[in-house]
Every structure is written in C-alpha cells, then in structure tokens.
Amino acid sequence: MKQDLSAPGLMACVRHYYPAGIPAGDPRYEGSAEIQRLRQLLHASAIKPGAWQDFVQKVEDAFSNCDVSDSLPRLYRPSYRCEVALPGAEPCPDRSRGDAVVCMLSVLAPVYAVYAHHWKDDRAERESWTRFPPLPPAFQAHEAQLASLIESTFGFMRLSTEVLFTPVPGLQPLRGQPRHRSPWLEELLF
C-alpha cells in the first residue's frame, strides 16, 4: 500500500515510532512499543547498506572534483546522510572553511531533505549556518544534481521546507526534547 507522504500522513507516521507524552530520558520512552518499532526499523531499514554504498559511489562519480562523506543511521538519528562539498575546497589539513550540500534520507518513510551548510573557523572567529530551500545560488547546481540522483536511485520524495518544519506536539525525538517548543517533523523523520 502506498504511504501517505503529506504532512498529516507523515505526522501519523512519526506517531507510530515515537511515544506521545513521554520524555526521552524516561525509561518508559526507550521501553515503549513505538521506540522498539523504531529500533527494529533502524536495524532493518528500507535501504540496505550495500544499496547505500552503491549510491555513495554514484555521488562520488557524479561529483568527482568534490569531497563526499556519508553516514549511516545511528541509535539517535533515523536517517542516512551524504554531504557533498562545493568545488574549490581548501586542502584538508589546513581547511578553515567549508561549503556543502547535505542530503538526509529517512528510515521512517521514503522521503528526503536537502540543505546547505557553511562553516568558517580560522582559529580566531567562527561562523556556521545551515539553510533549507531556497538554497543560495552557489549551492543550487549541487542541490539539483543530488536531488536527481536520490530520486532516480531510491524513488524517495523530497519534502518541502514548510512540511519539514511542521511542529508535532507531544512527541520527543531520539536526541531529546527541543527546549520550549514542539519538535519539527524534520527532527523526527531525520
């Protein structure tokens, strides 16, 4: 049966994997049926490790002049991630700034998100930012190419910024509760 990937459908989806009204530090949180279900999914995700490595290889081939790094889902983060640096990065040991496009693929639903990441640390002043779409122009060619690769490889659907930042009252992400607000779908799905 096709999964409902609308904002209400995704809110229902995350409620299947996060217990309502239980803080993440409470033993009942980890013992809940929802978190058990989420843990099972993290161990048997829709994307098999081999398929993910094949995808990363495709990304490396497509962005041959850029640094590519990736990470698998973790106990506290139900998503695959792949980061592609913009061309022209400084050599690694002395790198003092970086610009990259990052994609996140959820384990909970066939959806993904892309954002831009910038950082600078010259050992004196430091700065960093992340932006969800619309991305700055310098990031848009990478964004389009990465989105195309994800959709052609996995058939996942990209979520709009509006849907990503829909508040989901009553739930707590694996990493703990954001202070003084409800978590966003983005924090629960990825």
Added chain:
Amino acid sequence: MPTELTAGALSQLIHRYYPEGLWPDDPAYQSSVEAQRLTQLLAAAREELQPWKSFVERASEEFGDCMRWDTTLLWAEPCYRLRISLPGVVMGGERHDEVICLLSLLAPVYVLYASHVLDTGPFKEAWTRYPPLPTEFQAHEARLVSLVESTLGVKRLPNEVLFTPIPELAPRTGNVALGKALLIDLLFTVDRW
C-alpha cells in the same frame, strides 16, 4: 607574573605551563614539569573559588535583567568564564546573543567576545566576534569592561595579542594540532562558542 602584557611576555609565561613540541595524547605531555605545574594551578584554583563567585554575584546584580551562566571548567581550562545574554534574550527564543568574559588563571588578563545564535528552523546560524563587537553588543560590552576592571583589576588583551600564533605548544583540551595554537587558546580556552 609578567610586568608587561605583551605577546612576547605572555608567550614566555605560558611556556611554564605547556611542554614544547608535545601533543596531549603523548604520555610525556601529561608527565612534563609544565603540565604538572598547570595541574597544580588548576587544583589550587578549584580550592579558592570565592573571589570568582563574588565577582559572579556582582555581575548578577549589575546584569539582573539578563540571563547569566558561569560555565567555568577548572578541571581542564586555565580560565574562568561568564556568559551574559543581551537584554530581551529569552530561553527558547529564536535568537540568542551573549557577551562572554574569559579571565585567565595564568596572567591578570581577560578577553570579551560576542556570541550569536539564531535558529528559525529552516535557517540556523551561529558566529563569534572579537572587538570591535557588533553595535548591538557594545553597550553590554562597556558595562562588563567597567565591572571586570574595577572589580578584578585585570587588563583586556587586544586581538593582535590574543591571536598570536604559538606553534610549539598545544593546549591540553580542544584537539588543536601542534603548530595551530594561538595565545588565546593557551591563556584561556579553545572552546569559544
């Protein structure tokens, strides 16, 4: 204590507390005379917290309308640290702006810098700035300078001294490679967000 607070004099001073040419993972680093001296200094400072606590109390009175955090970590870093938010910053708000005061244990010197965080969800940014601080931080900065200097009698270091490279030394925390350390890392801390 150096009578002059020049980069050269401070550099000479910190060589008493950090071994040359060693990284903290090297067992020889922790067993060196210099590292032992710093360990003893930190232990003594942990036993004599009252002057610092008194200063924090005075700052709490002076900045009663702002949030304050004493984030001093005397187990690892040779400095006291007080963070004071700008007026209007609230817990859970999207914007979080602070002036941070670092006071060295190694010399009668301090540093102030600005820290900014904005998190709207789709857009997140964070930065630190050293003098000249952005305009919106300057009133806070002036009040804090006055309080620090009148209460503690310490001197503020200019950027050109703070950011003097000290390539032969490495701070004990912060994962700073040999060759990369700055005077500010060694007099205060590497953790400056």
